[in-house]
Amino acid sequence: MRTVPFKQKLLIAVVGYGIVGLFCFVFLTLHNMHQCFAELSISEEITLSVISVSPLLLAALWGNIKGLKFADIEIALSEVRAEVDFQLASDIQTMQGSGTPELVAKVSDAVKRKNLKLVEVNLRVEKYWWSTRLYLLAALADEYTNIERLVFVEQNADRLYIGMASPSVVRKALAKRFPYLEMAFETIQKQQPGQDASAVIQQFGWQWPSLPFLTLEKESGGAKDPTAGPDQANSGSEESKAKKLVGAAELKEWIPNLETQNRDWDGARGNFLLYEKILNCSGPYVPLLHGKRLELVVSREELMYRLACSAVTSG
Secondary structure (H helix, E strand, C coil): CCCCCHHHHHHHHHHHHHHHHHHHHHHHHHHHCCCCCCCCCHHHHHHHHHHHHHHHHHHHHHHHHCCCCHHHCCCCHHHCECCEECCHHHHHHCCCHHHHHHHHHHHHHHHHCCCCCEEEEECCCCCCEEHHHHHHHHHHHHHHCCCCEEEEEECHHHCEEEEEECHHHHHHHHHHHCHHHHHHHHHHHHCCCCCCHHHHHHHHHHHHHHCCHHHHHHHCCCCCCCCCCCCCCCCCCHHHHHCCEECHHHHHHHCCCCECCCEECCCCCCCHHHHHHHHCCCCCEEEEEECCEEEEEEEHHHHHHHHHHHHHHHC
16 A cells, blocks of 8 residues: 655645635634525525535535546536526516516516526527617626626527626726617616615616706717617617617627637537536636537536536545
């Protein structure tokens, strides 16, 4: 039997105590922050604490994990698949003042769905999305929901992957490009001080299509795009006159730091090689593509957690 050097034993002990210490720190932080985490049960706090230390645990075990018989450790991709909402973005793009109750219901539902992390935005084939509505989607998601990424695809049902970004990143990029959009958003927010999310969202539904965007555009020093294209719904509104149509090219220009990392996937069952490729990505969510088509998005943290648990159990 190979003798483990003292220094290596000491390093293992230090890493082990470090992981335990981090777990305790995260658990106690969650447990004590009652205002932010009032809805969390003890079991949920423990689960979040385990997830937080799983990357460190996986890194510590990685050398040993590679030597395990991975035929006995299979993580179904469905177990680490991140839920994607396909409807919210479409509802905001097609919103009209008369459709406000439906918008409030959709966004309010997104606020309540704590597990909703991803929303898909399909830019379609012909330019369909308005810059004003894309900003509104990002700003509402940023202010009132737990949504972590807007996932951009194009070509309708073909769903060719473009990239993803957090609502905050999209909002800031569009606000920098079109300052009057941030001004319009803040105008509505300031009219509803102290109101709950549903009341504020309702005002966005009623007021956003008819806000004096052109006036705000001039105040912010913006200039209307002469190539904006034909108006769509709300053709007589101030919003439609100030909008810019959004395709993949415009999106990449306006949001240069889109997350575009992805991994090829032929639909086969999960295996260690695929797991390793996913974990080598830098973002929290990894798109799996067949060609350029987006098939599913997996949570990198959830995969780390399940691999670490499986490795410990197998060991």
